[in-house]
Amino acid sequence: MRVIKMLLCFVLVTGFLVQLGNTKVEAATSFYDVKSDHRAYDEIMYLAQGKIANGSLSGYYYPNKVVTRAEATAMIGRALQLNGQQRKTQFKDVGINHFASGYIQSAVGRKIVSGYVDNSFKPNNTVTRSEMAVMICKAFGYSFGNSQSGAAQALLSRGIAQYVNGSFGADIKMNRADTAEFLAKAINYKLRTNPEVNFDKEINVATDSLQVRTGPSTNYNSVGTLEDGETATFAYSVGNWILVKTSSVEGFVHSAYVTSESDDLPAVPSSSSPLSLKTIVIDPGHGGTDPGAIGYGIYEKSVVLDTSLRVKKLFAQTPFNFKLTRETDKYITLQNRVAFAKQNKADTFVSIHANAFNGKANGTETYYYRTAATNPYTNDSILLAKSIQKRLVAAWGTNDRGIDHGNFHVIRENSMPAILTELGFIDNKADNNKLRSPAYRQLAAEAIYQGILDYYKAKGYNVNSLYNIVD
Ligand SMILES: [Zn+2]
Structure with a gap:
């Protein structure tokens, strides 16, 4: 003793x-x-x-x-x-x-x-x-x-x-x-004095070797692992952790690594997620004294700001850091947009625009900058451009004008994966009908959100549970 x-x-x-x-x-x-x-x-x-x-x-x-x-x-x-x-x-x-x-x-x-x-x-x-x-x-x-x-x-x-x-x-x-x-x-x-809870909600594991712990943080001991694709039931959540059970193990897992139909699954993975170190900057084009393109009475600057604010709402439910170059109708120079992204150490930069030409041209296109001399992230920029372009065309059913090299200041002078997307042609009646519709702008925001997730998924990050926010 x-x-x-x-x-x-x-x-x-x-x-x-x-x-x-x-x-x-x-x-x-x-x-x-x-x-x-x-x-x-x-x-x-x-x-x-x-x-x-x-x-x-x-x-x-x-x-x-x-x-x-x-x-x-x-x-x-x-x-x-x-x-x-x-x-x-x-x-x-x-x-x-x-x-x-x-x-x-x-x-x-x-x-x-x-x-x-x-x-x-x-x-x-x-x-x-x-x-x-x-x-x-x-x-x-x-x-x-x-x-x-x-x-x-x-x-x-x-x-x-x-x-x-x-x-x-x-x-x-x-x-x-x-x-x-x-x-x-x-x-x-x-x-508890009456230790009974219902494990009545199903989850699917979306990662390899998910640790099951005795409490809701990595400070608690692991009591087993769940494998990719395995199903379990869950009873309740504590922050972003959930209490799960299978025939062989019971304990807490981080909800960022599971998917579920249940609304009770926490939507916000914690600040311990590696994604919390990633900063996304969205740049609504134009603003203030610069209306951008105009068509059928609506301004590019307004359409892209509203879309960007909708993207912000989606990312607010994720662990990502998220910043907009502008949240109001104000003019910002191209230089300051780039400076803002660099100051915030952005890992992803997406500039949102709408096009205009002769009223006949239509469709969605997305630009990256090809020459590594100024922006060294050409390959990642192409991956990001492809991901967003694909989602946007699928969401809007617009003419797919594809991705291309574009010599634009905000993607040329930035030093991170950076793209500029043109949602549609504001001077084309069919595209304009979509640009002026709040419902379509929501679809565009969701497409940009999903495109960014697709990009991070391709880069090896586990973003599976974040698709639930819009699915
Ligand atoms: Zn523009």
Whole structure:
């Protein structure tokens, strides 16, 4: 017994790996003040393993300390793998250096928590059981009728919360142990008092050797793998991870690597996706004092801006970084469009235009720049042009004018795969009818979105689940 205690002590000390220089701190997976007979021991350990619950650097969890709004938000943020990068927030009392500034900003963006009318967040305020129940419901997508009693019921019925002296204890302040109990039970149903969930939705695995883990992040141990094309059922999601089950294994997988007909599949793969490092810049041609081509009373600058904003809405549901050179009707020089793409380190640049000629010419065409002297990404530009051209022609049924070399400033001077697409001829009646139609512009946006996915797929990225957004 003595030997075991000494070993445990050793583990505790080495668990805090402090790398000087970048001040990276390895979280502890055990705490001096949470013994194995603590009522929330399993839950706290489970969250510690996932680096969701952190203790102090000296190895204490402080289970009886009341939890603050900032702490609770950070824990939920880590559980859902929200972007926790410390940054500016919209609140006057949460500065960029506040430890939870990133999680607070992300959680507010997801409407899991909100601030107060005086533009404060009150990060050090305590959290009642009712307030926590509402946060859990919002974070995990439980319907709760927008009321505190509904939220209490949602947690009680799932075995996530229990009665305290015959009631929910709505006004009791949450401590750090209680918070861990609620959160761990919401994540892992096996920790609940009634561990039963329905695996009633089917998924198909869309990658080789998909790791199945004991919790919803790569911090959790792998308990098996699923192979490409294998089917499984899933019960619920935690952030962008889903709890799946086959005849041989049960656990969490990242939803970016599966496909499903179910609307319950999370549409947003997490910031851990390699795609989150990819930046797509869409460039709506012309703008402001430069209307571009004009036909039958409509302007190229307006048609391509609306289409581009529709592309933006689609990419907002993906892990990609996405930027538009303009979001309003303003004039931008060609030089500034290129500078914008370079500043944002774009990996893909798509300039959207509409054509005009003599009223008779019609169809869709897409340009790349051939000479590597200025833009070295000729082959990738051709691949991107082909992918988008094919999707656009299929979506609109327009005359396929193909892809070609084009000596345009925005694709010549850029230093990334870059193309310029002409959706159709604005001075041709048939093409103009499509350009002026919001429904057709939506189809064009979807085609450009799918064409970009096709390009990334051809480059070896797993984008399979992202097609669901428009399919
Ligand atoms: Zn143009």
